[in-house]
Amino acid sequence: MTQKQRIDAFVALGKLLASDQEKINRILQQASFKNPWYTVENTRKQFQALSSNLTAEKLMEWVAPYPTTETDQVVGLILAGNIPLVGFQDILSVLIAGFSAQIKLSSDDAGLTTFVLHELIEIEPAFAEKIQIVDRLQQYDLIIATGSNNSSRYFDYYFGKKPNIIRKNRNSIAILTGTESPEQLKALGFDIFDYFGLGCRSVSKLYVPRHYDFHTFFEAIEDFSTVKEHHKYTNNYDYNKSIYLINGEKHFDNGFMLLKEDTGFASPLATVFYEEYDQIHEVVLQLEAQADKIQCIVSEATIETSISTFPLGGSQCPSLTDYADGVDVMAFLSEKK
Structure with a gap:
């Protein structure tokens, strides 16, 4: 051929x-x-x-x-x-x-x-x-x-x-500034809920400014509440919710997704971790130091990083050159011919 x-x-x-x-x-x-x-x-x-x-x-x-x-x-x-x-x-x-x-x-x-x-x-x-x-x-x-x-x-x-x-x-991360519009936050919902959050490009962790008010975020993603109609997703939501309640762990609950403060990247299904920050450049430095654990970042902020970055709503639509783990498969194959 x-x-x-x-x-x-x-x-x-x-x-x-x-x-x-x-x-x-x-x-x-x-x-x-x-x-x-x-x-x-x-x-x-x-x-x-x-x-x-x-x-x-x-x-x-x-x-x-x-x-x-x-x-x-x-x-x-x-x-x-x-x-x-x-x-x-x-x-x-x-x-x-x-x-x-x-x-x-x-x-x-x-x-x-x-x-x-x-x-x-x-x-x-x-x-x-x-x-x-x-x-x-x-x-x-x-x-x-x-x-x-x-x-x-x-x-x-x-x-x-x-x-x-x-x-x-690998997991994917969102960095919010607190200035996002409802439309941009709704777009973030696709990064979180597409494929039920099971993909490496699914956002499993949010970085938000200190004292961030999640009310606007929860309102913006309300259209994604239909995920709870899926029995397997609901089983995970109910299980994680019960664990957090029994253990007295701080979390937010909008009825179909849990937000839990945690320093980890890999959140359980139906849960998204979050972490507050004071300076966005400190977040970027922290992520760069753990780049081997991150598939991509979504944000409307202008940031300088070697990690693949997309606007909110863009993580699940990779181009041909958005290789998994950032490894150029075509270059790897070409070198072996």
Whole structure:
């Protein structure tokens, strides 16, 4: 395959994902039954987000700096399943760069990746020789593995001798100044509640000015109260609320989300941690020192940081160059050709 053939195939795939075809609606329904976290709304949102990047213009601009030739090398991919098609960017990078992909799916995948790859092969049959879904990786040349802090140690032990990208837990942060409009705070709701807060780009921690009044924030995100209609989300909300009440821990409760003062980044589901600050530059210095734990920052403030930063509402819409953990996958692959 030429690079143009590969790009054309993904452009066609993007159009399919954005469509309202019966097979798209069917896979959305099936996935929601297999994995209740993959609601039709959330999976469709992911399909639309992926499709928005799969245009000829964006793909050509993205691949322009890298070699165009194919290679016989195989990249082993261990994919996560915390949100729908969370591993698609890795698959896209590997295939568009001309490598073969040997893919170990998450048990939570609910058939979505298999469906998308089947459709890609229908569009461009030459991809059939470049894609393999396996239960166990073997005979691969490079590895890209995504998991938790615990699983990363396992990955390091078994795959560390091969060229690799091994990802750990990361969380996303919001820095508020107290001057945000209700519309901007509502946009922050998408950063928090999209995919029920299960993604590494989901905001799990707020930094707010000292004595910040959360009343305006709670009013602005009221439209997201529908998350409590999801039984799994509600179970987590009720459980965490009971723990905080029993332990007498200070927290705020708006009926569908808990805010708890905490220095950590990784808050429990249905809970967002917060921390007060006096000077915003002190927050930025603190975050820079822990950059390896942070996926991205959302803020309307002008801040200087090496961490990927988006306006409020922008964390869940990464571009092709917004790589997980800030590691340029295309550059990594190109160096190994």
